[in-house]
Amino acid sequence: MSLKDFFMKLVNKEISPECNIAVTSSKEIERIELSEALAASATQASLNCNIIELTKGVGIYIHYRLKTDITTATPASQNGFAILMQNARKSKLYLPTFPQSGNRKQTLRNDLVDWIHNNGGGWSTQSYANTQGKEFIVSLTEAIWYIDMRSHKKLEERSFHIPNIFLEFFDRANPESHKHSRKLFDANELNLHCQSLAPCATSSWMLMANFDWLR
Structure with missing residues (x-):
């Protein structure tokens, strides 16, 4: 099952029918991110990625960022510095470390x-x-x-x-x-x-x- 399929099953109440998600189409998804914890840095993923592989390898918390979340937000009520810090945490990526050598x-x-x-x-x-x-x-x-x-x-x-x-x-x-x-x-x-x-x-x-x- 893809991340997109999982989202649509939630919307159609095929999974967790108690959830009341007022969205009619997966086209309203701006992006999807995954993280190991709610407050941890998140990694962006494609709609068509396999949900099982990603939750095993990246994190079990799936964040669906909807277009409506962005259009309805009021810039005046948001802390600009907090937004910058949040985006920095989300975009931070890590690289493997090796000893330096002339070899x-x-x-x-x-x-x-x-x-x-x-x-x-x-x-x-x-x-x-x-x-x-x-x-x-x-x-x-x-x-x-x-x-x-x-x-x-x-x-x-x-x-x-x-x-x-x-x-x-x-x-x-x-x-x-x-x-x-x-x-x-x-x-x-x-x-x-x-x-x-x-x-x-x-x-x-x-x-x-x-x-x-x-x-």
């Missing part, structure tokens, strides 16, 4: 963290960032490094094309600079890297609005 592979890893930050991505809590986020960054780093040590151009020659969004992270391994020859691709090893990244594509955090640019 090329570790530099790549930290550059990937910066890349996510610069594109508006991140996780709803530091705990999620250091578990889900760290797992994703490590798997992506290992996959890119494995391909780069063997040259991504060899994959292109075989009609396997790297998405343009990742190309800036290649041509860094440069094994020749250490007087090593480039290794050959091994189908089993390459498949292991794919399997490591595959769960991330359908994870609840990947379905959040702040990762739209990556999907």
Whole structure:
């Protein structure tokens, strides 16, 4: 069931009939946010996201922000500073932390963290960032490094094309600079890297609005 479906069941009194929600259409939803607690920072989600996955991975509190909430609010009665602080808490995202190093592979890893930050991505809590986020960054780093040590151009020659969004992270391994020859691709090893990244594509955090640019 999607977040949108759940909302409509509430409106139609199919769930919790005692609730009196005077809304006739899901089009009146301005946005949806989820949080771990009522007063905790919230993360925006898409209407069509699966409600079970998100409540397990992001938080059990679902906040439906309706368009009517915004149009009927009286600006004069609102504290501007409080609104700014509230919005700041809602928009705050966290990134995985790694030790700084001059090692090329570790530099790549930290550059990937910066890349996510610069594109508006991140996780709803530091705990999620250091578990889900760290797992994703490590798997992506290992996959890119494995391909780069063997040259991504060899994959292109075989009609396997790297998405343009990742190309800036290649041509860094440069094994020749250490007087090593480039290794050959091994189908089993390459498949292991794919399997490591595959769960991330359908994870609840990947379905959040702040990762739209990556999907």
